[in-house]
Amino acid sequence: MFVPFIAVEGPIGVGKTTLTAAIAETFSYNQLREISGENPFLDQFYQDKEKWSFQTEMFFLCNRYEQLKQINKEYISQGLPVVADYHVFKNMLFAQRTLESKDFVKYKEIYQILTRDLPMPNIIISLSASIPTLLNRINERGRSYEADMDSDYLLQLSEDYRTYLPEFEAIHPDIPVIHVNGDEVDYVRNQEDMNAILRKIFEAVQKGLKLNEVT
Ligand SMILES: Nc1ncnc2c1ncn2[C@@H]1O[C@H](COP(=O)(O)OP(=O)(O)OP(=O)(O)O)[C@@H](O)[C@H]1O
Numbered sequence: 642m643f644v645p646f647i648a649v650e651g652p653i654g655v656g657k658t659t660l661t662a663a664i665a666e667t668f669s670y671n672q673l674r675e676i677s678g679e680n681p682f683l684d685q686f687y688q689d690k691e692k693w694s695f696q697t698e699m700f701f702l703c704n705r706y707e708q709l710k711q712i713n714k715e716y717i718s719q720g721l722p723v724v725a726d727y728h729v730f731k732n733m734l735f736a737q738r739t740l741e742s743k744d745f746v747k748y749k750e751i752y753q754i755l756t757r758d759l760p761m762p763n764i765i766i767s768l769s770a771s772i773p774t775l776l777n778r779i780n781e782r783g784r785s786y787e788a789d790m791d792s793d794y795l796l797q798l799s800e801d802y803r804t805y806l807p808e809f810e811a812i813h814p815d816i817p818v819i820h821v822n823g824d825e826v827d828y829v830r831n832q833e834d835m836n837a838i839l840r841k842i843f844e845a846v847q848k849g850l851k852l853n854e855v856t
């Protein structure tokens with residue numbers, strides 16, 4: 642059975658949660674929200690990444706593991722669609738960037754064990770935007786721990802996403818990836834832009850449902 646499980650992904654502040662909420666509302670899907678505010682290490686992490694990266698990445702990984710297990714039980718396995726503002730692969734993107742190599746080796750082993758049986762999204766929306774756009778949005782949002790966001794860190798993560806997404810598409814040709822350039826498309830202020838994205842999502846869901854009927 643094809644149960645829509647959509648993941649909205651992209652670098653910090655690109656608009657994942659905003660779009661996720663709109664999709665959830667439009668299609669009456671259950672919304673899975675990132676739990677970053679609950680990460681007790683995030684504040685210290687932004688002050689000293691080297692010192693706090695292992696705790697931070699492990700917390701995100703364990704928390705997302707719990708969340709995904711839970712939504713599988715309550716929604717996906719019951720045939721109820723879900724839209725999430727992350728894909729579990731983001732753990733690896735951040736961890737690879739922030740952990741020292743010895744810790745990353747350990748982290749990777751745990752990641753592989755924990756993610757083995759998790760439900761994986763069957764539609765991805767990949768958001769991107771230039772660094773000035775991301776910085777503007779992060780500043781406007783005004784979270785205290787992101788007040789001194791390092792633009793190099795943001796740039797590295799954006800490049801990690803840019804490199805990883807085509808690899809993901811090559812490994813998973815069956816999972817549609819809808820790309821949205823946040824510098825050209827403004828789905829917050831322009832309803833036409835929002836409608837165009839929602840139409841693409843609707844089409845991807847319909848295609849998934851039809852393919853499922855055939856197989
Ligand atoms: N297309 C857009 N145009 C203008 N502002 C936007 C747009 N999308 C999001 N925003 C604003 O940018 C800020 C960040 O958006 P949001 O919280 O959705 O990003 P996010 O990708 O979920 O962030 P994070 O990576 O930190 O979880 C919010 O204040 C939101 O209102």
Ligand SMILES: Nc1nc(=O)c2ncn([C@H]3C[C@H](O)[C@@H](CO)O3)c2[nH]1
Nearest residue numbers: 653677697698701731732735739787
């Ligand atoms: N280090 C690290 N690893 C993650 O897996 C991760 N996921 C999100 N974040 C940070 C980005 C935003 O500041 C804030 C909200 O997304 O949390 C992360 N930071």
